[in-house]
Every structure is written in C-alpha cells, then in structure tokens.
Amino acid sequence: MAEKLILINERKNWDEAVNYCRKHYHDLVSITNLEQQELVQEKAKNASTFHIWLGLRYSCALDLWFWVNDQLVCYENWADDTDTGDCQCSLILCQGYKYYFIKEPKTWEEAQRYCREGYKDLATVPNMTHMKTLYTDSTENQGNAWIGLYSISGKENRRWHWSLPGVEFNDKDVKWSGNEPNDKAGYLENCVVIDSSGGLLDIGCSNGYSFICYNEKLILINERKNWDEAVNYCRKHHRDLVSITNLEQQELVQEKAKNASTPHIWLGLRYSCALDLWFWVNDQLVCYENWADDTDTGDCNLAVAMETRGEHKWFKKNDAEMFSFICSLS
Known part of the structure; x- marks a missing residue:
C-alpha cells in the first residue's frame, strides 16, 4: 500500500479533497486495519497542516460513519474528542501489561484501593518473565514496593492470592527472597513486597511502602x-x-x-x-x-x-x- 499513497500538500475542504483524489488518482484514503493506519501516519508526518483528511464521513440520515470505498468501519483510532452533533463532520487523522510505580507510601489495602481507582489493580505478576519486566519498568523503585499478593490466613494451610479476581497464584512461577515467607518474629505477615533483586518478601499489611499498579487489556x-x-x-x-x-x-x-x-x-x-x-x-x-x-x-x-x-x-x-x-x- 505504501506505493499506492500520495500526500497532497494543498489545503482543501473534505469535498474538494475527495474530488481532487477521484480526478487525479483513485480516492481519498480509507483505513481498515492497523497496517494501513501505520502507513498513512508515516506519510502524514510530512504534511504542511496539523491534520490530514481521511475518506471517512458521517451520515445523519443513517446515523453511521462510512468510508468512501464502501468498506465497513472495523478498525478505529478515535481521539477522545467531543461529539459536536454536526452532520457535516468528517474524520481527520490526528499489549499486555503496563506497570506504574507509585512512590507515595501506603498500607497494602490503601495501595490496592488507589490502584483500583486509577488503574486496574495492584500489580499481578504471573511468572518470572513478568517479574523482571515489573522491576525493569519501575526504574524509580530502589526499595521495597507492594504488589497484589496477599494471604488471608496464618502459617497453617496458608494460601496466597492475587488481588485481581480469577488469577491463580502458583508458587513455582515466582521467586521468594531467602527464607520467605516466614512471618518474622512471630507476627503475621500476610502481604507481599518485591525487593530490589526482584524477590518477594512477606510483610505486615499495615506497613507503609511505595507500590506498583498495573493495567492489562x-x-x-x-x-x-x-x-x-x-x-x-x-x-x-x-x-x-x-x-x-x-x-x-x-x-x-x-x-x-x-x-x-x-x-x-x-x-x-x-x-x-x-x-x-x-x-x-x-x-x-x-x-x-x-x-x-x-x-x-x-x-x-x-x-x-x-x-x-x-x-x-x-x-x-x-x-x-x-x-x-x-x-x-x-
């Protein structure tokens, strides 16, 4: 598609742009997948205006957006702009886990509440690959930080759980530091931090630590x-x-x-x-x-x-x- 695209650095309204493309080439460009989006945005970098017209327009009568090439609007890349209610509106071109280190110290429950309000949850780390990513992404973190791992019982028949519902904890998938978990000095330590080596420590939940939130699709x-x-x-x-x-x-x-x-x-x-x-x-x-x-x-x-x-x-x-x-x- 790259050779099939040409950027026209002339200022026109949408109808003029369509007519120009149909007279001199084929049509105003349509974008129906991510690959086409990337090709078009590469061309757009050399535009002389802040935006470029795409071949997508709204029909008030049908209450839908349509591409000029009659393709369905399957791929979308909308900005979070406000619907103007204007019937003469056309479109302009304007994975996995993501971790966020929060420096402010909080108890484990406070950290969980904070993450659920602003992100998805306290960090869930399903395997050591993600454990390494977690600490690599959190470059500000030079000390211990809460993650979303906790226990609701004492030493007997202890089971660990991730904060995010539906994700099972597998002890083989993570690395505990030293002799952890150990309920040091006989106190119940039902919450978990990650340390500077990427290992896990059980800690009393009422302690204040920085923490790591995450988002996932x-x-x-x-x-x-x-x-x-x-x-x-x-x-x-x-x-x-x-x-x-x-x-x-x-x-x-x-x-x-x-x-x-x-x-x-x-x-x-x-x-x-x-x-x-x-x-x-x-x-x-x-x-x-x-x-x-x-x-x-x-x-x-x-x-x-x-x-x-x-x-x-x-x-x-x-x-x-x-x-x-x-x-x-x-």
Whole structure:
C-alpha cells in the first residue's frame, strides 16, 4: 500500500479533497486495519497542516460513519474528542501489561484501593518473565514496593492470592527472597513486597511502602463455565467476554489462550437464529474472522470458542459446553 499513497500538500475542504483524489488518482484514503493506519501516519508526518483528511464521513440520515470505498468501519483510532452533533463532520487523522510505580507510601489495602481507582489493580505478576519486566519498568523503585499478593490466613494451610479476581497464584512461577515467607518474629505477615533483586518478601499489611499498579487489556480465567456463565462472570468482575475485531487483537488473545487449562476458550461471539447472524457482545461488527473449517450443525444455541493450541482457529460450539475464557478489562 505504501506505493499506492500520495500526500497532497494543498489545503482543501473534505469535498474538494475527495474530488481532487477521484480526478487525479483513485480516492481519498480509507483505513481498515492497523497496517494501513501505520502507513498513512508515516506519510502524514510530512504534511504542511496539523491534520490530514481521511475518506471517512458521517451520515445523519443513517446515523453511521462510512468510508468512501464502501468498506465497513472495523478498525478505529478515535481521539477522545467531543461529539459536536454536526452532520457535516468528517474524520481527520490526528499489549499486555503496563506497570506504574507509585512512590507515595501506603498500607497494602490503601495501595490496592488507589490502584483500583486509577488503574486496574495492584500489580499481578504471573511468572518470572513478568517479574523482571515489573522491576525493569519501575526504574524509580530502589526499595521495597507492594504488589497484589496477599494471604488471608496464618502459617497453617496458608494460601496466597492475587488481588485481581480469577488469577491463580502458583508458587513455582515466582521467586521468594531467602527464607520467605516466614512471618518474622512471630507476627503475621500476610502481604507481599518485591525487593530490589526482584524477590518477594512477606510483610505486615499495615506497613507503609511505595507500590506498583498495573493495567492489562485481557485476563485469562481458568475456570470451566458455559458461555452464559462466562459472560456473566466477565461482566461482574471485569468488563465483558473478549471480542476480536482485528488481527492484532487475535494475536493478543491467542497468546493468553496458550495458558488455558481447556482445549478451547470462549470468545464473546454468539449466533442469533432470529437474525441469522453472528454478533460480538460489545456490539462490534464481525469484520475480522478466523473460522476453522467445521461443519454447520444447524444448532441455534451456538457460541464461538478458540482452540488454545495449533492455529488458534474459531470453532462453533454448543453454548452449554464448559471451557475457560478470556475477559476484556477495558
């Protein structure tokens, strides 16, 4: 597509831009995926104006945005600007975990509350790879800092839990410092900090430490549920069952799916017999697809599950089957 684009450094309104492109070239540019977005924004760096016109316009009559090339609006990259209510409006071009080190000392519960209000939660660190990332990203952190690991009992039958619901703690996936956890001097130490070496220490929860919050787009829930139960769980604890509307999202979801405890995971895509169509729970159009070549059963109680191994294709499954699932967090 790179050779198929040309930047016109002439100031025109949107209609003039469309007419110019159709007279001299093909059409005003449309962007339907991330790759095209990156190519267009590279060209836009040499523009003589603060913005460039795209081939996307709003129709009051239909109450929708449309590309001039008649493609569906699947890929989006909107700024958080205010809807003006103007019918003559056209568009201008204006993964994983992210950790945030908060220097202000707080108790563990105060830190948890702070992170849940401004981010997703206190840092969840599912394996040592993320543990190293956590400390590398938190370059300001020269001492101990709270993470989202805690225990609700004493030494007997102690179990550790992550602050974020649905994430199981596996002792083999983290590194404790020295003889930790040890309830030093006989006092219960039910909360955890990460130290300067990336190891974990159990500490009394009422102590004041800096802390680390994090944001994440997706969370894998390794609990077997049918499709309706998975939707209800995601909406109660997070946001919704995951929707996939482009290749980038597919790659993020399939990476998460590799750690699932079931051969498939539920996606937020379900069939409506009444409308004879598939729909995402987030009301997005089904633009991107990754179907397996399975046979249509004619069953109206169908939802979509992704295989957790192989090519991560999508399969039509009876919605009463029991699988792990992925929730979206934002």
